[in-house]
Amino acid sequence: MDGGDIQLLSISQLLVGSSMSAVHNTDTGEGGNMQEMVAYCGLVCTECPAYEATKKDDNEARAKVAQQWSKQFQHNFKAEDINCAGCLAVGDVQFSYCSMCEIRKCGSDREISNCAYCAEYPCGKLSDFLAKVPDARTKLDAIRNRQKG
Numbered sequence: 001m002d003g004g005d006i007q008l009l010s011i012s013q014l015l016v017g018s019s020m021s022a023v024h025n026t027d028t029g030e031g032g033n034m035q036e037m038v039a040y041c042g043l044v045c046t047e048c049p050a051y052e053a054t055k056k057d058d059n060e061a062r063a064k065v066a067q068q069w070s071k072q073f074q075h076n077f078k079a080e081d082i083n084c085a086g087c088l089a090v091g092d093v094q095f096s097y098c099s100m101c102e103i104r105k106c107g108s109d110r111e112i113s114n115c116a117y118c119a120e121y122p123c124g125k126l127s128d129f130l131a132k133v134p135d136a137r138t139k140l141d142a143i144r145n146r147q148k149g
Contacts, residue, residue, distance in 0.1 A: 062080070114140065
């Protein structure tokens with residue numbers, strides 16, 4: 001497994017548990033709604049501990065995430081590596097893998113909010129990822145079904 005695979009797994013595994021914006025309102029089940037940012041691939045950026053630490057500018061949280069990810073994925077993350085404003089943020093800080101993610105590049109080039117809005121959904125590239133992260137497929141399918149409404 002190369003470094004790109006490690007980073008892909010770390011992001012997808014940790015998120016499963018938005019220029020252009022794929023911000024969706026989600027019923028919290030407690031009479032309220034929360035906004036969630038859904039990445040091109042269907043991961044929910046707003047549930048990511050790196051996103052949360054960045055938004056709160058919380059260095060302790062960054063250090064904790066770096067320690068957890070380093071141990072879990074046998075990759076040396078430092079607290080300063082844990083900065084991300086979300087996959088869809090334009091001109092803002094993103095986790096290192098975002099700059100090389102082919103799904104993100106494709107969605108951005110097509111100027112779509114996320115892959116649920118693509119006429120080719122699900123393409124082969126996305127299907128490979130979704131096979132590893134079924135919660136992302138569930139999220140994109142739900143967005144696509146609401147779109148057809």
